[in-house]
Amino acid sequence: MSLNEIFIDIMKQLGYFVANLSREFNSMPTDFRYQVIVNEFRDALGSENVSVRPVDLYAYSMDYYLAPQIWADRGLKPCQPDIVVHPGSTEEVARVVKIASRHRLPVIPYGGGSGSQGGVTPLYGGVVVDVKRMDRILRVDDRSLTVTAQPGINGQRLEWALNRRGFTLAHYPASVYGATLGGYIAARGSGTLSTKYGKAEDMVLSLEVVLPNGEVIRTLPVPNHACGPSLLQLFVGSEGTLGVITEVTIRIEPMPEARRFNAYLFEDIRAGLEAGRRIMTRRLQPCTLRLYDDNSSERIVKRVLGLDVRGCYMVVGADGEASAVERTLDAMAAICTEQGGRELGPRLGEHWWRHRYDFYFPPHNLMLPEMSGTVETTTTYDKIYGIYRAKKEAIEEGFKEFGARYIAHFSHWFPWGVMIYDRFIIPKPPQDPQEALELHTMIWAKAARTSLAHGGVLNDHHGIGFKLGWLMPEQYGPAFAVLQAIKDALDPQGIMNPGKFGFARRV
């Protein structure tokens, strides 16, 4: 049984909406037709930029989505593409998409493969379009503070290049060392300073996109206008289902004169949440506000940062002009202490900032043999504590027999609410891959539905991919038909990243 078949099976057993995944879909047969198609790609890109080597097909079969990882971990072959191509320009991407469209082949855009939702899983085989060769910075406009770059540039390399010129992208996702600029936009990502600088969708100005028919379009040069609905935002977060992003113009920031941190300890998560809410609704504009619940402080903060704290650790940060930074930190200090927070001091805040990515390196990260999932969501302030309680209970009580644990932190704050970065951990998942996947899917479903039932959404910044696609119709209700209609209009053959987002398969 293939991974895809197993999924369909599990979802059917659970009575879930299996929407559009279909068994009868054929991956390309390895025959004459396959050879001819491979040669067409070689002709379009040069032989060296087309691979059908088994090692390459395998390497492109996975991102951080746990399902294919479990699969591989248990010695089973995950879904693989049939061909991998490495275009070097927009023109080459367009050629690839046209060939794929003619042959009705699935096209899966691939950036850094750091996504966690199975966005790049080639469910039905097809062509993986790795955009990493398109990694040039095309323009830095230091008057308007924008950069235009190709999508395949590595996040940290882009950041270093900007730093050398006195700027920063101010987008610091924990995956910055591996993710790409295109991936940031395609998955609607968020960085550690998003509370001040916004998410990817707030930063981007315009895009160039290769549509599913191979046409190249540009969105308007600026994001704010009154020229109809935002075409730009249609492609932001589209995770390769509507086209391939081939150029990005995005806001940059001057390197701040000062960036400083402080840390607090709250006995109770509610007090920490209230402090955060007050900071945000007084519009203090911290660059960082991150509150860990007691489980997370115990498991993550203590282990990674070596801070022996009991309670809920909160790091706050401000950046910008030095005196304004002081004022913001003072104002946040007043609010935190008023809410019962004990000041731990700047050293423990700075320490967090310096080690902020350490959490995601082995052996600190959550990875097999533990089974885990970041079931994060976002909601308004009035509902956030309710969601936290409900999800904690849903996971810890609902999956007690598996020793389920729940940890959470609140890391991206908005003027109106906050996202909860919460995770489940199953210390000893079943060895049998089918059973493990079934459990994984059930926990995800439970967590996601609890979020939806309590005023949250399926996801704040990791995206939807394959993992959550099947829950999209449930989340959107009748509105999902609007998304599906857009998909059908742009991609009538359904070649772009099929099986993701819950879109119906059309090929």
Add this chain to the structure above:
Amino acid sequence: MFLSEAERSETLWACRFCMMCHVADRVAAVLRRESYTPRGRAAVLWALEKGLLDWNADAADLVYTAVNDGLLERWCVGKYPYEELIVDARARFFRRGAVPEEIRRRVEDLHAGREMGPSPAAILGDAGVAMDPEAPRILFAGCTSRRRFPETLIRLGRLFNAAGVPFRVLEEEPCCGWPLYQLGDFDGAGAFSRRVAQMLRRAAAREVVAMDADCLRMFTTRTVRFGGDVTGITFRHAVEALADWLKDGKLVVRRPLPGPVTYHDPCALARYRVTIEPPRDILRRVVAGEIREMEESGGNAPCCGAGGMLADYKPEVAGELAAWRLREAAETGARLLATACTRCDEMFRAAREANAALPPLEVVNVIDLVARAVAIG
């Protein structure tokens, strides 16, 4: 062999799904393909282990396309020995006879002693460098110096003479075994290690001064583990010796050199041996102008392209790494790039020759700089 089974499986476990060091892998940055990222290689190794892929030249290609410069382990918060994992994998391919043809031929050349260059005894003897047949100190030139930089070797010999430090060379200097170790021929590396150790013992060596940083790394970290007995012999690099002689006044600077100068740290010295200060100390003494550091230097310096025998297997990729580093050197505004390893020297010079568009930076070995400054040769 260099990783226990437990270390190996733990490293594989940690790296097979992890992309947190991708940005530190310059080979990955040049090739821009998932299979050639640290995760890509580890994922494929895992799949080989599980029987999902075949041990063939395509899979081997991924592990031979790496510089093994220690930067990934350094970058990693968990300090997993990724580079050793790669060398270990090479050895497994080698044992199975599944290495790419270029690698097989290179190993054959090494066993046949081809491309070793003339013997140091002949190079130095012909140049009139004084050697003391009774000296307990051996100057170990290494193949790259012999083949490509005999003039630098002669200058080093003259610096020994000028410092009044007696030395000699092995009559027939053998290969230290480093290239075989890197290429995965562990049996061959073992045989070479035992042979060189035996020759050093027979020569009653007490100290070995290596010109090539990789030979030094072999002697100090691998020879013994391959069964070569070097008990009682101390090893150091030429720059460590030169730094001492300049400090002690055994060598006197007569013609300080103009700056600005920048310095490229060889991986084998800066990362594996932590010899970071001695070459800088030398530069501070011999250069009258400014010493400018590149952004990534010391323990963080990236490989010049020669690491992991990449230059032998994929010269074009290695060349791009060298060109990248040259551009970084030029960005400092230096007029001269100093190196302390003949293999880095070779890479930079070749890259510059191959690409006229690269900055016209003079590349000079620290040994040659010292020779210029103390006005010998």
